Amino acid sequence: MSEFSDAEESRQPGTVAPPRHPWNRYIAIGDSFTEGIGDPEPNSPGGHRGWADRVAEDLSRGRDDFKYANLAIRGRLLQQIIDGQLEPALALKPDLISISAGGNDLIRPGSDPDHLAERLDAAVGRMSAAGATVLLFNGPDIRDTPVLGMVRGRVAVYNENLRTIALRHDAVVADMWSMRQLRDPQMWSPDRLHFSPLGHHNIAIMVLDTLNVPHELLPMLPKPLPVQKWQAARAEDLVWAREFLFPWVLRRLRHRSSGDGMSAKRPTAGPVFGPGLGTGLPLSH
Incomplete structure (x- = not known):
């Protein structure tokens, strides 16, 4: 249990909680x-x-x-x-x-x-x-x-x-x-x-x-991945190179960026949770 939760439990009724930040x-x-x-x-x-x-x-x-x-x-x-x-x-x-x-x-x-x-x-x-x-x-x-x-x-x-x-x-x-x-x-x-x-x-x-x-x-501490045979690991490397590395290198050679034509996802300051974005309660996953 966090310090914040402990403080909530020990606070007397009617008192105002101190700001978290x-x-x-x-x-x-x-x-x-x-x-x-x-x-x-x-x-x-x-x-x-x-x-x-x-x-x-x-x-x-x-x-x-x-x-x-x-x-x-x-x-x-x-x-x-x-x-x-x-x-x-x-x-x-x-x-x-x-x-x-x-x-x-x-x-x-x-x-x-x-x-x-x-x-x-x-x-x-x-x-x-x-x-x-x-x-x-x-x-x-x-x-x-x-x-x-x-x-x-x-x-x-x-x-x-x-x-x-x-x-x-x-x-x-x-x-x-x-x-x-x-x-x-x-x-x-x-x-x-x-x-x-x-x-x-x-x-x-x-x-x-x-x-x-x-x-x-x-x-969220993940379990270690199982040890792979070297053949499987090399096959994964080849797939990664084809799908991600080569396109990345090609963009560099062409002086292009993955963000070309993109705009900011939240360009104005507003509530974190707007319409359709949840209840305001933080998610932990």
């Missing part, structure tokens, strides 16, 4: 990670749920005045996020804003994590100056992940720069690098580039813990 308006910006790709949900705007929606669901619990917008679009590079999402996000007057950006840059040949950090630093400075709590994400440890594992060194350098940025602007870091459970294959979607619903769920728990928000979400 200080935020009324949460705006999320970024790329496919924040959009929620890998976590399909037909009843969510855009057809995807993701960690940001899951966090907003819990933040909205018991708060009729809570508003949420998600401006993230898959495939966006850091500068595209800054140019296309930062001003609209600030215009929505957030008191909590999250940004996860730079991952699509780092997987491109010749990307410079120090240069990326300089651009992110300026953007975070603007968010902080607007009076919002700024939530940053470092990259996960992707050493065992196909394609992404090749840029592990760049991610590590970028992460260290990000910690400096957070200290400079009094931002909060959601530390995915230390989430060892993300090494489990069940935390990743079949494309091996995005997180699965289970991965998004565990990241949402980490975010709420980082923000020191009491919640009742429980980590």
Whole structure:
């Protein structure tokens, strides 16, 4: 049972419960990670749920005045996020804003994590100056992940720069690098580039813990996959390469993005649960 539940039980009748957190308006910006790709949900705007929606669901619990917008679009590079999402996000007057950006840059040949950090630093400075709590994400440890594992060194350098940025602007870091459970294959979607619903769920728990928000979400610890014979594993690799890797490489060669022509799934700040989106009670799965 959570501390919040314990406090509810011990509270005397007639007293007012203290607020679980200080935020009324949460705006999320970024790329496919924040959009929620890998976590399909037909009843969510855009057809995807993701960690940001899951966090907003819990933040909205018991708060009729809570508003949420998600401006993230898959495939966006850091500068595209800054140019296309930062001003609209600030215009929505957030008191909590999250940004996860730079991952699509780092997987491109010749990307410079120090240069990326300089651009992110300026953007975070603007968010902080607007009076919002700024939530940053470092990259996960992707050493065992196909394609992404090749840029592990760049991610590590970028992460260290990000910690400096957070200290400079009094931002909060959601530390995915230390989430060892993300090494489990069940935390990743079949494309091996995005997180699965289970991965998004565990990241949402980490975010709420980082923000020191009491919640009742429980980590879903998966059982280890059975050991495969090498022939079966290679066959799966070939299927993955044909369905996901080759199309991804082809888009890079053509300078195209999976987000071309896409728009934000929640472009305005509003209640987390609108018409047809549930009862306002957070889901834990």
